[in-house]
Amino acid sequence: MARAAVSGRLGDRLRWTTARLTDRRIESDAARTLVFEVPGWPGHLAGQHVDVRLTAEDGYSTQRSYSLASAPDGESVELTVQRVDDGEVSPYLTDELAVDDVVELRGPVGGWFVWRPEQKEPILLVGGGSGLVPLMAMIRMRRAVGSRTPFRLVYVVRSPEYQLFVSDLRGDDPGLDKTYLYTRSTPAEWPRPPGRFTASELSNAGWPPDFEPTCYVCGSTGFVETAAGLLVALGHQPGRIRTERFGSSG
Amino acid sequence: MSWRMETACFGEWGHDMPIVSRGFHGRARETRHRLPPGQYETTDFPVLSAGPTPRVNPDEWEFTIRTETGTRHSWNWAEFTALPSQTPTVDLHCVTKWSKFDTEWQGVSLDVLLEDVETSADYALVHSYGDYTTNVPLEDLLDGKAWIAYRYDGEELAPEHGGPARLLVPHLYFWKSAKWVQRIQLLDEDERGFWENIGYHDYGDPWREQRYQGD
Ligand SMILES: Cc1cc2nc3c(=O)[nH]c(=O)nc-3n(C[C@H](O)[C@H](O)[C@H](O)COP(=O)(O)OP(=O)(O)OC[C@H]3O[C@@H](n4cnc5c(N)ncnc54)[C@H](O)[C@@H]3O)c2cc1C
Numbered sequence: 301m302a303r304a305a306v307s308g309r310l311g312d313r314l315r316w317t318t319a320r321l322t323d324r325r326i327e328s329d330a331a332r333t334l335v336f337e338v339p340g341w342p343g344h345l346a347g348q349h350v351d352v353r354l355t356a357e358d359g360y361s362t363q364r365s366y367s368l369a370s371a372p373d374g375e376s377v378e379l380t381v382q383r384v385d386d387g388e389v390s391p392y393l394t395d396e397l398a399v400d401d402v403v404e405l406r407g408p409v410g411g412w413f414v415w416r417p418e419q420k421e422p423i424l425l426v427g428g429g430s431g432l433v434p435l436m437a438m439i440r441m442r443r444a445v446g447s448r449t450p451f452r453l454v455y456v457v458r459s460p461e462y463q464l465f466v467s468d469l470r471g472d473d474p475g476l477d478k479t480y481l482y483t484r485s486t487p488a489e490w491p492r493p494p495g496r497f498t499a500s501e502l503s504n505a506g507w508p509p510d511f512e513p514t515c516y517v518c519g520s521t522g523f524v525e526t527a528a529g530l531l532v533a534l535g536h537q538p539g540r541i542r543t544e545r546f547g548s549s550g
Numbered sequence: 551m552s553w554r555m556e557t558a559c560f561g562e563w564g565h566d567m568p569i570v571s572r573g574f575h576g577r578a579r580e581t582r583h584r585l586p587p588g589q590y591e592t593t594d595f596p597v598l599s600a601g602p603t604p605r606v607n608p609d610e611w612e613f614t615i616r617t618e619t620g621t622r623h624s625w626n627w628a629e630f631t632a633l634p635s636q637t638p639t640v641d642l643h644c645v646t647k648w649s650k651f652d653t654e655w656q657g658v659s660l661d662v663l664l665e666d667v668e669t670s671a672d673y674a675l676v677h678s679y680g681d682y683t684t685n686v687p688l689e690d691l692l693d694g695k696a697w698i699a700y701r702y703d704g705e706e707l708a709p710e711h712g713g714p715a716r717l718l719v720p721h722l723y724f725w726k727s728a729k730w731v732q733r734i735q736l737l738d739e740d741e742r743g744f745w746e747n748i749g750y751h752d753y754g755d756p757w758r759e760q761r762y763q764g765d
Contacts (some may be wrong), residue, residue: 318569345670351689354571362576388576396573403571409689411618411670412738 316353319377319405321397329461331382331430332394333369338405343372346441347414347434347516347544350379350407354389364389367434367518367544368408371444377405380464382430413516413544417441421514422450424506426527428519429457431546432464435518443473451476452513454505456497456523459485479505499530509535518544584641585649586756592648604680604730608714613698614733615663618671623663627714631700633658638697640720642727643756655718657699660691671736675743676717679730684743685752686719686726688736695721698731723754723761 319336327333348368355361370378383394397403415423415438425435432455442451451473457463459482469478481497482490507513515536517527524543531541585591608627615623625633635658642650674688690696699718700707707713712729719726725745746752751760759765 354574354576355569356574356576357570360576392571392574397571401572402569404569409672411672 316404316406318402320402321399322376323399324397327380327464328382328466330394331380331462331464333378333380334393334397336377336379336403336405338375338377341375341377342408344368344377344408345411345414345416346371346438348408348410348437349434350377350405351409352379352389352393353404353406354392355404362388365409368437369433369440370437371440380430380433380436382462382464410544413518413542415441415514415516417445417447417449419449419514422507422511423452424513424515424531425451425453426502426506426515426517426531427453427455428523428527429462430464431517431519431523431544432457433518434544435516436465436468438516439469439473439476442476448475452506453478454481454497454502455479456481456483456519456527458483459494460487477505497527499534502527502530503534506531506534509537512537512540515541516544517541519546521545584651586643587759589643589649589756592650604678605709606679606714606730611714613715613731615667615736616733617667617669617736618738619669621668623667625663630658630698630715633662636697638718638720640718642720642724644724645750645754645761649756654703655697655699656701657697657715657718659694660696660698661694663698664692667736669736671738673737673740675735675737675741676726676728676731677733677735678728679732682728682730682744684726684728685740685746686722687740687753690719690722691734695719721755723751723756725750726754 317338317340319338321334322337323335325333325335349365350368351363351365353361353363366379366381368377369380370376381390381393384390413434423438425438427435435453439451439453442449453476455478457480463480481492481501482494483496484494486492486494506515513536515531517524517531519527524545528541528543532538611627613625613630635656637654637656639652639654642653672688674686674691676684676686696717696719698715700713700715702708702711707716712727712731715731716729717727717731740752742752746763749763751762751765754760
């Protein structure tokens with residue numbers, strides 16, 4: 301397990317490099333985990349992302365950001381991409397990109413939406429849909445370093461078919477409490493009917509504000525606005541709530 | 551935030567050549583208009599300022615980059631103008647709706663200035679002589695997208711246009727190209743600048759018409 305590079309010369313960190321796909325895994329109906337080999341990868345912090353650049357034969361080129369899903373592990377880097385049906389880039393990555401194909405990538409990017417193992421306070425992770433990805437990196441980092449920092453995860457997802465990292469989160473992580481809230485349909489015999497999540501559910505599944513947790517909220521812009529707003533209303537200090545918006549109000 | 555800039559192309563010194571992704575076509579290309587939504591073309595050079603124009607003597611001029619941990623990197627005028635410079639030709643888009651095509655500048659790329667800076671910051675707050683500030687994500691200053699410019703149209707940069715030196719970050723609305731630039735503070739958290747505090751957009755992409763907060 302490589303040590304995470306906390307910072308580096310920007311000239312190196314943000315240069316485009318070629319990443320080769322070495323493996324792909326089905327993560328849900330709509331999501332694939334893509335494993336890339338990135339020569340010279342400097343390591344990363346849990347929560348950081350990369351920018352991916354695709355270029356067509358005619359020179360047309362476009363970029364998107366993707367969170368790093370894995371804990372640092374040498375030159376291997378994992379992204380988990382959820383297909384946006386009418387999207388330009390995500391369907392290409394989930395359906396088209398094959399082992400040994402290359403994309404351009406740069407990073408790691410981001411120094412705010414990160415969890416560092418040195419942090420001692422309890423942690424609340426609130427993820428909506430594919431917003432679980434950087435939070436999963438934090439859970440994997442916690443595991444990788446053998447941290448006992450208390451974590452609570454609230455994962456809000458449409459339906460079981462869209463649920464990410466199901467088998468990975470099935471295992472026992474001592475000190476990690478998980479709450480799944482389904483908005484459209486639930487697994488069989490699930491006690492809670494599908495529906496929007498509420499302040500009291502967030503309150504019950506999270507930490508009391510006077511425990512002074514750091515809260516990480518990630519998902520679509522609309523989800524993040526709602527969840528972060530509820531946390532503030534519950535009494536959490538705005539300065540203790542870190543957010544990452546994946547774009548779209550969906 | 552979202553980074554979906556198409557590869558900028560500044561001809562003469564060239565951009566790094568991207569590699570082709572097998573089977574990637576991208577979305578059907580609509581005709582690329584040069585005018586972002588809501589803009590009109592002008593051939594003169596309007597001025598947008600928040601107050602009186604500060605006059606800064608190059609002898610007293612100093613430019614500083616300060617990291618989130620407080621480390622400073624500074625250049626005086628002689629050191630700064632001795633750095634390798636570039637001559638970008640770019641289109642400008644002002645939030646007051648004018649656009650100006652093919653403007654010619656000379657300046658130092660932020661890639662050169664930031665090359666040896668140790669940081670994990672995400673944001674930059676750009677400070678000017680005269681206390682103007684503006685916020686820009688650090689990524690938008692990198693990769694051939696931004697310069698500290700000190701010549702315009704073959705001449706010294708006039709004070710009303712930001713001389714002795716201004717930030718030039720032409721892919722964002724022009725208020726982000728802070729005039730009379732003095733220092734850049736790198737930050738972990740975004741901090742609004744002058745116009746952003748009074749309702750202008752934090753990012754300011756003209757192609758998405760991000761003029762005001764909430765756009
Ligand atoms: C910092 C950061 C980290 C990110 N990490 C991840 C990640 O780990 N995994 C991941 O799958 N995505 C992630 N994203 C989102 C990703 O960058 C793309 O926006 C997403 O893949 C859609 O791109 P596209 O080209 O397929 O769609 P586009 O062609 O850009 O958009 C097509 C349509 O889909 C809408 N849309 C755009 N994004 C989304 C979305 N996320 N959900 C629903 N609708 C959308 C657009 O508004 C548009 O109408 C991240 C974004 C950011 C800013």
